[in-house]
Amino acid sequence: xxxxxxxxxxxxxxxxxxxxxxxxxxxxxxxxxxxxxxxxxxxxxxxxxxxxxxxxxxxxxxxxxxxxxxxxxxxxxxxxxxxxxxxxxxxxxxxxxxxxxxxxxxxxxxxxxxxxxxxxxxxxxxxxxxxxxxxxxxxxxxxxxxxxxxxxxxxxxxxxxxxxxxxxxxxxxxxxxxxxxxxxxxxxxxxxxxxxxxxxxxxxxxxxxxxxxxxxxxxxxxxxxxxxxxxxxxxxxxxxxxxxxxxxxxxxxxxxxxxxxxxxxxxxxxxxxxxxxxxxxxxxxxxxxxxxxxxxxxxxxxxxxxxxxxxxxxxxxxxxxxxxxxxxxxxxxxxxxxxxxxxxxxxxxxxxxxxxxxxxxxxxxxxxxxxxxxxxxxxxxxxxxxxxxxxxxxxxxxxxxxxxxxxxxxxxxxxxxxxxxxxxxxxxxxxxxxxxxxxxxxxxxxxxxxxxxxxxxxxxxxxxxxxxxxxxxxxxxxxxxxxxxxxxxxxxxxxxxxxxxxxxxxxxxxxxxxxxxxxxxxxxxxxxxxxxxxxxxxxxxxxxxxxxxxxxxxxxxxxxxxxxxxxxxxxxxxxxxxxxxxxxxxxxxxxxxxxxxxxxxxx
Numbered sequence: 210x211x212x213x214x215x216x217x218x219x220x221x222x223x224x225x226x227x228x229x230x231x232x233x234x235x236x237x238x239x240x241x242x243x244x245x246x247x248x249x250x251x252x253x254x255x256x257x258x259x260x261x262x263x264x265x266x267x268x269x270x271x272x273x274x275x276x277x278x279x280x281x282x283x284x285x286x287x288x289x290x291x292x293x294x295x296x297x298x299x300x301x302x303x304x305x306x307x308x309x310x311x312x313x314x315x316x317x318x319x320x321x322x323x324x325x326x327x328x329x330x331x332x333x334x335x336x337x338x339x340x341x342x343x344x345x346x347x348x349x350x351x352x353x354x355x356x357x358x359x360x361x362x363x364x365x366x367x368x369x370x371x372x373x374x375x376x377x378x379x380x381x382x383x384x385x386x387x388x389x390x391x392x393x394x395x396x397x398x399x400x401x402x403x404x405x406x407x408x409x410x411x412x413x414x415x416x417x418x419x420x421x422x423x424x425x426x427x428x429x430x431x432x433x434x435x436x437x438x439x440x441x442x443x444x445x446x447x448x449x450x451x452x453x454x455x456x457x458x459x460x461x462x463x464x465x466x467x468x469x470x471x472x473x474x475x476x477x478x479x480x481x482x483x484x485x486x487x488x489x490x491x492x493x494x495x496x497x498x499x500x501x502x503x504x505x506x507x508x509x510x511x512x513x514x515x516x517x518x519x520x521x522x523x524x525x526x527x528x529x530x531x532x533x534x535x536x537x538x539x540x541x542x543x544x545x546x547x548x549x550x551x552x553x554x555x556x557x558x559x560x561x562x563x564x565x566x567x568x569x570x571x572x573x574x575x576x577x578x579x580x581x582x583x584x585x586x587x588x589x590x591x592x593x594x595x596x597x598x599x600x601x602x603x604x605x606x607x608x609x610x611x612x613x614x615x616x617x618x619x620x621x622x623x624x625x626x627x628x629x630x631x632x633x634x635x636x637x638x639x640x641x642x643x644x645x646x647x648x649x650x651x652x653x654x655x656x657x658x659x660x661x662x663x664x665x666x667x668x669x670x671x672x673x674x675x676x677x678x679x680x681x682x683x684x685x686x687x688x689x690x691x692x693x694x695x696x697x698x699x700x701x702x703x704x705x706x707x708x709x710x711x712x713x714x715x716x717x718x719x720x721x722x723x724x725x726x727x728x729x730x731x732x733x734x735x736x737x738x739x740x741x742x743x744x745x746x747x748x749x750x751x752x753x754x755x756x757x758x759x760x761x762x763x764x765x766x767x768x769x770x771x772x773x774x775x776x777x778x779x780x781x782x783x784x785x786x787x788x789x790x791x792x793x794x795x796x797x798x799x800x801x802x803x804x805x806x807x808x809x810x811x812x
Contacts, residue, residue, distance in 0.1 A: 281310035764804025
């Protein structure tokens, strides 16, 4: 049995490394009762995380982050806790951990993995590059290669693999990079060797795609040969698309029917409809189209791919029937539906025949059915009709109500890219900036580009009004948020506007205001307003009031105050409520003979 504090501390770490977290945590609590040791407090928090006690771990790590804000390790683990809880604020903690220590491999790896998991490979590139510089690990190299390939830098990905020797070159990531770079023969050889070693179906797909580019004449036979032994829907679909491209429609139809027999997906059924039409079997194609549409409408939910089905059906009708009959058939199936895709496709039918008011009514119904997707279509229609005021009103309503990042991305794309009419709406641009700036650290690369484009537009507008200071300020904000691998906006775009504004400024005018001191506290009035919003129970108000007067209290003190032994859980919930408002009211100060010690840190 360990007798000294150092012996107990050593054993606590040994138990942790042996994954005996409960036993390690018990020793940590024993040590915390007698003395405050940051290493032991961090170990206790890490044990709580490892045991899945996320609420308690979060409270510990937040307390530690307040006392040791420069610790990269603490911010990294706090991020892990938040990620496990499904809290998107994890990305800000990962970013802070990397900022504090750019050589923290675990933080770099977790930060990059978070971005890649959200399909933001571009945003992950700087962290992945730094990670490989400090780790020199093959798996980190291939993660970087994969991210470069996905981001459109396949040649750079190939060069990176080739610069690090054959020992690190062979990998699925390298084969995919070769294929994306158009180096098909090399990709074929690389993928073939890997498939022979691993029999991985994913790399087989790369091999067959590269083989098709090298020897298109024998590619169908190669696909057919592998498909005799392996059923993979993606490879089967690649094979069918290859036959379509070669105009071998009968073979393609035979293949897709085999696929449908195994998997009754609407995507495969649509291909069969289109192939039947191309082969001249229009009667069967019509029956299959309409059966497919009815089946999709009867499903519990309609996917976005249903739009492709309706568009293909409309094209088929227009090619086979006189306009009046084609329209009648289409409306028979979809005109009474309230599904937003049906309403939008109905509106397009009306537009084609010049019935503007009917089209507007359908678009408006789509907006009422789905304020986001239908609203964007309705706004596009209004813009095309020159109704800028109503268009802006609709888009402002959408922006005010979207909550999910993916939905915000859709709206940002519409406002900044898709229609020049949207770009003339200054209120809309400002509202977009406000929404995107709510959580800048959590923005994906595409949203950061949209935000930079909005700032550039604001800068250009300010320059046209001779508001030179505003022009420079917006340019600097745009440069600040611009991602490292931007596709649409570039630093030179902003510098050009800054140069024009500088040349016309009659005096030296500074636009950047120094940030407030980091230790600026909330005023009592502000704190009171935040506490009012927290919805505290009578018990929680009693705790806050008691600590505000006494400044410090033990768990035993609060048990006597509340006449309950459930003090720890109540305080934990109170701390989480405060955290949700972005403040710290109560701080845990370790253990004593009378239980945990709590200190008031409000105004």
